[in-house]
Amino acid sequence: MAEHVVIVGAGHAGGTLAIQLARAKDRFRITLIGEEPWPPYERPPLSKQFLMGEVALEKTFLRPETFYADKGIDLRLGTGVTAIDRDAKSLTLSDGETLTWDRLALCTGTRVREIPVVGRDLPGVHYIRTINDTQAIQAVAHEGAKVVIAGGGYIGLEAAAALRQMGCDVTVIEMMDRVMARAVAEPVSRFYEDEHRARGVKILLETGVAEIGGTDRATHVVDSHGHVHPADLVLVGVGVGPVVELAEAAGLAVDDGIVVDARARTSDPDIFAAGDCTRHPNAILGGDVRLESVQNAVDQARCIANELTGKGADYAEVPWFWSDQFxxxxxxxxxxxxxxxxxxxxxxxxxxxxxxxxxxxxxxxxxxxxxxxxxxxxxxxxxxxxxxxxxxxxxxxxxxxxx
Amino acid sequence: MPVIHITNRAGAESTLEAESGISVMENLRDNDYEVDAICGGSCACATCHVYIDEAWQAKLPAAEADEQGLVEDEPTYKPTSRLSCQIEMTDALDGLKLTIAPEA
CATH class of the missing domain: 3.30.390.30 (FAD/NAD-linked reductase, C-terminal dimerisation domain)
Incomplete structure (x- = not known):
């Protein structure tokens, strides 16, 4: 009988795993559960080409919407998972239904970190993590709109470049003394600061956000030096954190990420995990890491698919990333x-x-x-x-x- | 509809009814051929690497520098290598013949 593999999370990792397993016809019955209303899609364009309207929504999908039904994958969208019962090998969905599984894969990804300041809940304060987030930004990012971006990391700078090209008046507020400080060396930071400034993006370094002001909606940002920046749109890009609550509640090992071994297996041999939510060993790097990257999501999902189809090999990939700005x-x-x-x-x-x-x-x-x-x-x-x-x-x- | 003749990694040949106006990579990916196309077609990786049949080489627009830079350093590079995300499928390419490159 076909093994029932239930995949929690329909992002890059979950989507890739479902696609890979579907190639081993008849061996698996696959259920893919996603909280968002969209089939698995590429997130990188959300702060780049999709934000600028250069790429249509369906173009971001990993596979056409009809693919999943065609391959016999039970795709449950707009559905959350509220609990995992390891003894019963079952889980409970947000609509109350219970599903049993033979193997479970947690591909729960990350969620955005909120900015801990007054005014963070005002309408007009946006993050970029989902299609819906980007669509909400597009609705207000008209030419001449004043945009204040909290955070000069990849997301903040990619969005700054896109919004500037859309004709917005963009200000980036960064706490550190250079942009992308966590990820790149100083010459790269300085180069990007110069490029952004040459195109009219204001970049404020060693500056924090003290408060987001406004009554019915965000109208301005007060920075840590007391300067006030009018804003039609406030965009926050101050990082993400792994979604681990389900794993934790199920008693799986968690340490800033769901802990998995070199075959992407959690502390329960029938439960795997892949993508941004995992802390995993990587022979090439010689230690445990948690990565936020499409490459890792795809390669780790493939690691699980290989393990389940009897072609398992220890995870050893050079991490790689990319960033498009202007x-x-x-x-x-x-x-x-x-x-x-x-x-x-x-x-x-x-x-x-x-x-x-x-x-x-x-x-x-x-x-x-x-x-x-x-x-x-x-x-x-x-x-x-x-x-x-x-x-x-x-x-x-x-x-x-x-x- | 134009067609693409594809040899997959296992050496099996098949013919795909392709869509014009989107990339060759998107045609391959959407029909579940073995291209990962991890970067989604932004010419940032080389996971949509294919070999174009000799007879079709000259009929394709030449690779831009960024595509060439990426693909020519792949361990599986051949002179017929292309990144399929950088080739737009058109009716003029009806009958295009390609082989999916092995995983790097």
Whole structure:
């Protein structure tokens, strides 16, 4: 009889797992449960092309809506899960129904961190996590609208670039002394600050949000220096946290993420987890990590599918990410930390350069801006644990392949 | 409808009735061929890598620098390699023949 696999969460990880398992016809009965009204979709365009209206809604779907029924996947949208009963191997849905499972996969993802200030609940304060969030922003982001963005990380800057291109008057407020400080080295931060400012985005560093003001809706933001910024729209991008409550209530090991092993298995052998919600080992990185990335969501979902179809292998992938801002394509691989040396290859003013992160001479990370070949090479070196000569790496006269 | 002749990773051949006006990658992905297309078509990864049949090489617009930079460093790169997200399917490409590249 077919094994019943129930997947909780219909994001990138959950969607990918369902799609992969559906290829092993007859072996599995698949139920995919999603809280949002949409079939699995790509989230990266929400702060980029979809926000700008360049990509239609259906284009963000991982598969056409009809795919799931065609493949015999029971897709339950607009449905939450309220409890898991491990002994009975069942779970309770938000509509009260009980489902039994043979294997369970938790792909619950993350939720946005709220900004802890007065006025955070006013209408006009938005986050970017879902299609509905972006649609709500689009409804007010008309030309000339004043937008104040709290947080100069990837989401904040991508949204700033998109909204600026849509004709909005954009101000980014960032607590740290440079943008994307958690993720990239200083030369990359400074380059992006310059690019944004050159296009008319105001970037305020070492500045916090003290208060969001307004009566019926947000009308302004007061920053930590007491300056008032009028706002038609306040956008918050101050990070996300893993959704672990279900796992925790079910008694599974949780440690800033659902703890899984190298085969994406939780502390219960019949329960797996994948994506942003997991803390997992990665042989290439040599430790446990929790990643917020599409790559990890897809690769970990595939790790589960392989395990369930008898082709299991330990998870060992070089993490990679990307960020599109204006006409700048930044591709990143590895995790910069810990590093003891930063090598800049090329000149930022040419708008095509890369930054390599080294530890004990080994490449641990790369950020490549408009230079795909450096990214691909860096990713390969990280996988190989290769050492490089920093002076040759910095010399653009030497082709990257010959470094 | 134009068609695409596809050889999958297992070597099996099939013919897909394709949609014009969307990318070759979207045609492959939406019909569950083995392209992950993780970045969704923004030319940021190389998980929609295909080999285009020799006879069709010249009929396709040349790869832009960013596509070429990404694909040519793939361990499975061949001179016929393309990223299928960067090729728009058109009626003129009716009969296009390609092979899905092995996983890198």
């Amino acid at each position: 006409d700048l394509k930044m591709q990143m691989a590895g995790l910069p930390e810990p590093h003891d040396q930063v090598v800049v290859r090329g000149t930022p003013s040419t708008r095509s350069f890369s930054v390599f992160y080294l530890r004990d001479g080994r490449v641990t990370g790369v950020n490549a801006i408009n230079v795909g070949s450096d990214y691909v090479r860096g990713r390969k070196w990280i996988a190989e644990g290769r050492t490089v000569d920093p002076s040759r790496l910095a010399d653009t006269e030497i082709p990257i392949k010959e470094v």
